[in-house]
Every structure is written in C-alpha cells, then in structure tokens.
Amino acid sequence: MRAIQIDRFGTPDVLRVADVPEPVPAAGEVLVRTVATALNPVDDKTREGAIGEGTPPLPLTLGWDLAGIVVDGGDSGLDTGARVIAMSHQLGSARGTWADLVALPAGAVAPAPASVSLPQAATLPLPGLTAWQTLEWLAVSAGERLLVAGAAGAVGGLALQIARARGVEVDALVSREAQAAFARGHGAGFVTTDPAALPEGRYDAVFDTFGAFVTGAVADGGRYASIATQAGPVPDLSARGVRTTVHQVREDGAGLAELSRLVDEGALKLRLHGTYSVREVVAAHERYLRGGLAGKIALAF
Ligand SMILES: NC(=O)c1ccc[n+]([C@@H]2O[C@H](COP(=O)([O-])OP(=O)(O)OC[C@H]3O[C@@H](n4cnc5c(N)ncnc54)[C@H](OP(=O)(O)O)[C@@H]3O)[C@@H](O)[C@H]2O)c1
Numbered sequence: 001m002r003a004i005q006i007d008r009f010g011t012p013d014v015l016r017v018a019d020v021p022e023p024v025p026a027a028g029e030v031l032v033r034t035v036a037t038a039l040n041p042v043d044d045k046t047r048e049g050a051i052g053e054g055t056p057p058l059p060l061t062l063g064w065d066l067a068g069i070v071v072d073g074g075d076s077g078l079d080t081g082a083r084v085i086a087m088s089h090q091l092g093s094a095r096g097t098w099a100d101l102v103a104l105p106a107g108a109v110a111p112a113p114a115s116v117s118l119p120q121a122a123t124l125p126l127p128g129l130t131a132w133q134t135l136e137w138l139a140v141s142a143g144e145r146l147l148v149a150g151a152a153g154a155v156g157g158l159a160l161q162i163a164r165a166r167g168v169e170v171d172a173l174v175s176r177e178a179q180a181a182f183a184r185g186h187g188a189g190f191v192t193t194d195p196a197a198l199p200e201g202r203y204d205a206v207f208d209t210f211g212a213f214v215t216g217a218v219a220d221g222g223r224y225a226s227i228a229t230q231a232g233p234v235p236d237l238s239a240r241g242v243r244t245t246v247h248q249v250r251e252d253g254a255g256l257a258e259l260s261r262l263v264d265e266g267a268l269k270l271r272l273h274g275t276y277s278v279r280e281v282v283a284a285h286e287r288y289l290r291g292g293l294a295g296k297i298a299l300a301f
Helices: 041-048 125-138 154-165 177-185 253-264 278-290
Strands: 002-006 016-019 029-038 065-072 083-087 101-105 109-111 145-149 169-173 203-208 218-226 243-246 272-277 296-300
Touching: 002 278, 016 278, 029 083, 041 278, 065 101, 065 125, 083 125, 083 253, 109 253, 125 154, 125 203, 125 218, 125 253, 145 154, 154 169, 154 203, 154 253, 272 278, 278 296
Parallel strands: 145 169, 145 203, 203 218, 218 243, 272 296
Antiparallel strands: 002 016, 029 065, 029 101, 029 296, 065 083, 083 109
16 A cells, blocks of 8 residues: 655655555554545654654654544444544654554544535534634633634634634734734634734633743733644743643544534634645645745645
8 A cells, every 4th residue: 555654864855655565453443544644734844854852763753643444443443444533642642644544543543524524524624623722721611701713724724713613712823924813713803813812811721832831911810732743842930820731642543523513513614725635745745835825735645
C-alpha cells in the first residue's frame, strides 16, 4: 500500500510516496481505508526535524487526521463500510495516517459527520480534539467570558464555535483584519489584532493557540491554557489564583463523536481550502507553506 513517508528531515521535497506492508489490526483495533487526511502544523514541524527528541525513528509515515471507511471493525461495534474519523497521535505511536490503510485502537475512532464529505471531515480530528479537550480543561460555561488568541486558526476557529454553541461569550485576538471578519462571523464579540487593546483582567478563561501569553487579560482566579508547545510553559500565575496549562492533545473517540454531532447539528462549520491527491503531496505542502489560507488542505487517497 501507499504511505507518505520521510527518511530524512527537510523541505517538502523530502516527502515520498513509499510502498509499505499493509497493517494487520491487533485485538481491540479497527482497520480503516483512508479516503482523506489533512495537513497540520505538527506534520510540518516533524518533516523539518523541528520536533527533536520526541520524533519516532525514520523512515516515518506522517499524519494525524483520518477520514475513511471501516475495512475491519474487530469487536468495536463499527460495521464494515462505516464512514469514520480518527486522530492518531503520530508522534507518540509512530502510526501516521497518510497511508492507504491505518490500524488504530477502537477508542480513537468515531462515526464521521453524515452531513459533510470525507475530505471535509478530515479537517476535524486533530484541531477539533485539541479545541474540545482544551475547552474541557478550561471548563468554560454559559455566560462566562473566554478570549481565544488565534481565533481564526484551525484550532482557534473550532474553539470559538464550540464555545459559542455552549453559550460562552467569546472575544478574539487575530493576526490580521481578514481574519477579524471570520471571528465576528462566527459569533465573537470584541475582536482585535492588537494584544495591547485587550481589556485587563476581563476573561474567566483564555485559550491561547500561538503563545500570545496575554496573561494580563485573564481575571484573577481564572484559567489560562496554551497549546503552543513550542512556545514553552505559560508563566506562573498562581499568585493571582490563575490555573495554567499547556494542553497536549490525546486520542479520544468519544470527543470525536461529540464533534461529529456538532457538525451535523450545524453548530460547527468546517473550513476546507482544497483537496490535493497523494501524488500532489509536495505541491500541497508548498501551498500550505505560502500561508494566507482560509481553511485546511486535505489529501485524498
Ligand atoms: N499541544 C497540542 O496538543 C497541539 C495540538 C494541535 C495544534 N497545536 C499547535 O497549536 C498551534 C495552532 O495550531 P493550528 O492548527 O490552529 O494552526 P493554524 O491554523 O496555523 O492557526 C494559528 C493561528 O494563529 C494565528 N497567529 C499566529 N501568530 C499570531 C500573532 N502573533 N498574532 C495573532 N494571531 C497569530 C495565525 O494567523 P496567521 O494565519 O495570520 O499566521 C493562525 O490564525 C500550532 O503551533 C500547532 O502546532 C498543538
């Protein structure tokens, strides 16, 4: 079968379509035929060699997102032919999803949203679970005030929509004016490109997707979560009673099932910039690196 692999680190031209053995699902695993997957910042960092020590040995199949069709559901209760989505913690397990067939623990797999195509669904798992789990940690509830830093990004855009669906008041810090319209259009109240314009101590919770560390904006006794691992820990705010974390996403089929439900209810809109074929994987990455995208890039198998 085909798998997109690297055998050295570097620019997108190190990506190659390799012929590798098909995976054999172990007990408790589900075998999925990939229809589409998506590009995420972590794939880029892994390919470049920027992850460092946490990188599994080379050669390595890349990819975290999966949307496809069940080939063998094992004892999961998933029928052969079912449309599913999954997130594979590729750095932890070395199981990349950029392959024709992927075997994953049943607990990482969930029904795909019925209302969107599988390439659209492939944009959901990694950013969606990161948004979902970080919001769970932040425990924001209806009527509370949340600031999302990077609210027009893949994770931030989903966090904004999930929080709004829960009745949370959401403000947004974005990088440029073009992104402000997205944030306003998805229910953000106050939207700014200027961190200095954020009101001091206003927010019950801050969801920081790029290491903004706008710690003055969180209220005393509040919560501050970053997902920007590369930016390091959030400064210690314990003197103000603020809890902090750098959230690390984990495989979570139950969370994915909730996200699929939100998509089918219309509460969560997915943004797909375009779909490239596996043969166009280098071009897909070059487009990704040029930036300015209003949605994700999917790879179709
Ligand atoms: N810890 C975890 O488990 C985990 C999980 C998923 C993702 N991540 C990490 O989280 C980060 C975000 O992921 P993503 O998929 O959401 O990426 P993304 O789609 O590229 O979104 C990042 C957003 O932040 C914005 N941004 C960057 N610098 C900014 C600045 N100085 N001021 C305002 N906005 C700024 C970007 O705007 P522009 O497009 O204009 O640059 C973009 O909208 C990545 O570093 C990713 O590796 C971590």
